[in-house]
Amino acid sequence: MTQHLAAPTDHSSAGNLTGWWRDAVIYQVYPRSFADSNGDGMGDLEGVRSRLPYLRDLGVDAVWLSPFYASPQADAGYDVADYRAIDPMFGTLLDADAMIRDAHDLGLRIIVDVVPNHSSDQYEWFKRAIAEGPASPLRGRYHFREGKGESGELPPNDWESIFGGPAWTRVADGEWYLHLFAPEQPDLNWENPAVADEFRSILRFWLDMGVDGFRIDVAHGLVKAEGLPDLGGSDQLKLLGNDVMPFFDQDGVHEIYRSWRKILDEYPGERIAVAEAWTPTVERTANYVRPDELHQAFNFQYLGTPWDAEKLRECIDTSLAAMKPVGAPATWVLSNHDVTRHATRFANPPGGTQIRTAGDRELGLRRARAATMLMLALPGSAYVYQGEELGLPDVTDLPDEVRQDPSFFRAQGQDGFRDGCRVPIPWTTSGSSYGFGAGGSWLPQPATWSGLSVEAQTGDPDSTLELYRSALAVRRQQPGLGAGESVEWHDAPEGVLVFAREGFVCTVNTTGAGVRLPTPGRTLLASAEVTVEGDEFVLPADSTVWWAV
Structure with missing residues (x-):
């Protein structure tokens, strides 16, 4: 495979290459649910490649793909076993290479996920750490500790997993290891120089492949407070995003991102990094996008704002004010693969980002269309999650037996109903999976989705798809839209x-x-x-x- 350094022809509203991300509209592809090229019911990279012209015509600037790396899929690919290999369900490195090349030929940039907070328990480092025992240097690359209690039978501290239950699992030799997510996702120890070295190498591998940037999963979690202190709270999960936690948003993460920025700046074409950083305030989020750190950070405070004029204005003002001192663009987002689609959130009374009821579909769609146009009119960059341009709702009535969200199978933790926003999207009005692939889909699609398909909506001036196409075209044409501070x-x-x-x-x-x-x-x-x-x-x-x- 020929490695290449490439940047697509710029077509941002700024009209030049400098700072392309400042007004970019970036489309999130969830690979397993976008397009299936081989009929196995699972989306893949060749499927993504085949649909790139659709994304160009939609009018987006870049495509961000959720993980497609080799993985046991304990958490839909966010448990990575090999950061330099493609999982066979998605294809091969040659497929990735072809996809990146085609995207650049179409004027699209490619952003890939990188998962530095944790690896898979099938990652070679972790397997060796388990096999070699407590004295192994490999254990220093994770958070292994002796337990509390008379014989070490209690976890080292009181931290809870985001997916529910303790954040610690005990291995056969008696030591415990930390996992803020599933037990199959042991947290890496960023105090160990080998971890930093490995990820600098991983970044260069994909930059050499030609990717234009990275979305950093759990960017706020890499550094833990010294000594891993107890939290002392009985309801830790309700504190997330509201308080500084000893395992999230520690100041030490910023040194890591300053070193990453130097690598990104070595490459032509203005490669970028985007932080998935859940922080207590927008001001804390701004720390991740200081001039010598990352380029963007998701604005989750905006995503969680209800459909209310006063609260929206307050969030917009706070977001713009927080970004101005660090010279970073505000970044707006309404939906992604972890939250209820906004067409369903807005169909219900305000209640956070995880909604289990379908609500008033007509009301939700009307508000979602309006919310999208508001978002695209704001200064900065915007993210679009696959299928929202079709007005797709969450599928709230999936049978329990088809669900695959790991937190669904645990007693507490995340809502566990994220599968509802991950159902494969419909392309045509007929077929076993509405054009997703020839062999059905890994999650069942509602029968009503025929009318929401790309085929059904294309050319219909009243459709949500045509509204998105028009909005992105107008945004590109209007000099007053896109980048800005106020x-x-x-x-x-x-x-x-x-x-x-x-x-x-x-x-x-x-x-x-x-x-x-x-x-x-x-x-x-x-x-x-x-x-x-x-x-x-x-x-x-x-x-x-x-x-x-």
Whole structure:
């Protein structure tokens, strides 16, 4: 395989290569659920490659792929057994090479996941650490400890796994190892120089393959507080994202990312890194994107904001203010592979990012379309999760016997219903899997998804797919959209947001009734039908309208 350094032709609204990520729209592909090329019911890299023209035509700038590495799949590939190999279910390194090349030929960039907080328990290091016993230097690359109690029968501390239960598992020789997630995902010890060396090598391997960046899984978790102190809390999971934890968002992570930034800067084409960092505040998130660290960080505070004008404005202002001192772009996101799709979240009363009920489908879709247009009008970069451009809801009624989310099989922890947002997407109106592949799909698709397919929505001016295509095209054409640091808020009735950017106004109604407002200019795009009556117009319930001034 010929290794290559390549950067696609730039087609961002900024019009030049510098800082392409500052206004990029990045599309997340969940490989097992995007497109299946060989009919085994599981999506693969060749399937992704075959659908790249669709993504180009949608109007995105880059594609981020969730893990496709060799893995026992204890956590859908986030338990990596070999960071330099492709899992056979997804293809080969040659398939990855071809996908990267095709993407670049189409003007798309490729971002891949890297999972540095933990490895698989089938990773060679961990297998040797277990086999060689307590004296093995390999154990120093993980967090092995003696237990508490008279004979070490109790875990070393009181930390809980994010997936539920203790964060420690005892091995046959009596020592315990730390795993903040599943027992099959032992946490790596970043105090050990060999760990840092290995990941610098892994980054270079994929950069040499031509990838344009990395999304860093659990970027906030690599460094643990010295001495691994007890938390002392009985409900740790409710504290996550609200308080500084001894295993998350420790200041030591930033030294790691400064060293990674130096590697990224060695390569042409402006390679980037994006932090999945769950932090207590947006200000803490901003630490990850200081000028000598990472380029972007997901704005999970925005993702968790309900459909409420006052709360949205507060989150937008806080996010922009936090990013300004570090010179980083704000990064907006509404859905991903770990949370309920926003078309379903907004169909229900506010209740966090994990919703188990279908709610009011019509209401949810109406709000989701409006929320997307609001997000794409904000300064900075935006992420789109596969299928949201089709208006897909979460599948809330999957039978228990088909579920594969590891936290579903544990007594506590994450909601366990993430499979609902991971159901393979529909491409055609017919077939055993609506065009996903010739052999069905690894999770069953609802019969109603025929009408939500790419084929059904293409060419329908009222469809969600065409709304996304139009919104991304307008965003590219309007000089006032994309990169920026601020918005100019205008006075508006309760429940309504009105803000201006250069030559552009965005009006958003989060209420359940139409609102009459002064007409700001010429209509560019609307998420619902708008009636303009001279100097005034009616902004429909749960809608967003873009205007050229």
